[in-house]
Amino acid sequence: MTIGEFKKYFIETFRNYEIVERSSILSMLLEESLGMNNVEAHIHHHKEITAEQLSELKQRCQQLALNIPVQYSYQKAYFFGLEFYVDPRVLIPRQETEELVDWILQTIIGWGIPPLRVLDIGTGSGAIAIALKKQLPQLQLTAMDISAEALEVAQANAKRNKVDICFLQQDILQVEDLGQPFDIIVSNPPYVREQEKQQMHPNVLEHEPHLALFVPDDNPLLFYDKIATIATRNLDPQGSLFFEINQYLGKEMLQMLRQKGFHSKLRKDLNGNDRMIMSQFVNEPTNY
Ligand SMILES: C[S@@+](CC[C@H](N)C(=O)[O-])C[C@H]1O[C@@H](n2cnc3c(N)ncnc32)[C@H](O)[C@@H]1O
Structure with missing residues (x-):
């Protein structure tokens, strides 16, 4: 999966969040799990996410699906x-x-x-x-x-x-x-x-x-x-x-x-x- 594809998946999956909050959660996922800010993630949207990073992102998304706040997920x-x-x-x-x-x-x-x-x-x-x-x-x-x-x-x-x-x-x-x-x-x-x-x-x-x-x-x-x-x-x-x-x-x-x-x-x-x-x-x- 590429970074762009992950972003699309995230936005579609978490439609229940308000746009501003969803964007800030996405920013934290990109920053903490991929080490990229929004601009970097945009520039590199065709880049493939490694298997390790993808597995971590999936785990974070599972926690979000259980309504666990992203900050508790990263404890930060x-x-x-x-x-x-x-x-x-x-x-x-x-x-x-x-x-x-x-x-x-x-x-x-x-x-x-x-x-x-x-x-x-x-x-x-x-x-x-x-x-x-x-x-x-x-x-x-x-x-x-x-x-x-x-x-x-x-x-x-x-x-x-x-x-x-x-x-x-x-x-x-x-x-x-x-x-x-x-x-x-x-x-x-x-x-x-x-x-x-x-x-x-x-x-x-x-x-x-x-x-x-x-x-x-x-x-x-x-x-x-x-x-x-x-x-x-x-x-x-x-x-x-x-x-x-x-x-x-x-x-x-x-x-x-x-x-x-x-x-x-x-x-x-x-x-x-x-x-x-x-x-x-x-x-x-x-x-x-
Ligand atoms: C809305 S939170 C604010 C936390 C932090 N100051 C902030 O702004 O992010 C309210 C805090 O008041 C504390 N609290 C609740 N009842 C209290 C009480 N009777 N005496 C002292 N602190 C109390 C809670 O434990 C909680 O940490």
Whole structure:
């Protein structure tokens, strides 16, 4: 089979994926199994795939047919130009989250980059914390997750990317006070309502950790509410709170944050969905 024929086979077989996602899966297959980027694969589309490569590609396609995400198949994901180890213990880091990291970096750079204390709540693979530390090594990063398994992956990723981060296993819903101030608190917490499950692709639903995804329909802001309350105690008065959010709950988020004394900016992601919020205190908060 030639590279061109494989591409055609792949596109026809995986019609159930949206075009953009299918293209990105195909790119990863070409890159990881054939060592070619899209342009190289296009130029060499008449080239025969070796028997060994073909057998590997077939195995990957069998996993994809079982809805196993391609990143779990290769145990690899790219985030902010860095390589992360991923497996079903952690959520696969998303492009929207890269946009949030970019916003945080631009904000910090605007402040003049003093050494800042940053907390990432629900760190998962460690993507946010590691990307921030890699870009701005002078930051002091703390990263928290309830899942010991996720923290094992995050620690391995910090080592792989040669950054020093303080990891904590803690259930944020049980925390009242962090015991120290932070200049930036960031979180991409679970935010998918049970009622949104039907809209999700089986590769997410069947393979990514539900602990990382779902919140109850009757309390979808559970994590944001708790983190914002903690921020009123532990965020430096000049500091900022950053959230990735459920695209359908932007207004509710702004209202909740306003009630807690925050002034917030809502931003859309590249797909035009309300996706991230930055909040700062309007006035110095009174602890409660
Ligand atoms: C949406 S994932 C985000 C992962 C990673 N930060 C990212 O952006 O790719 C949410 C993370 O929150 C963690 N989590 C869920 N409940 C938690 C809790 N009560 N306390 C702390 N972390 C929690 C999950 O284990 C998961 O790693």
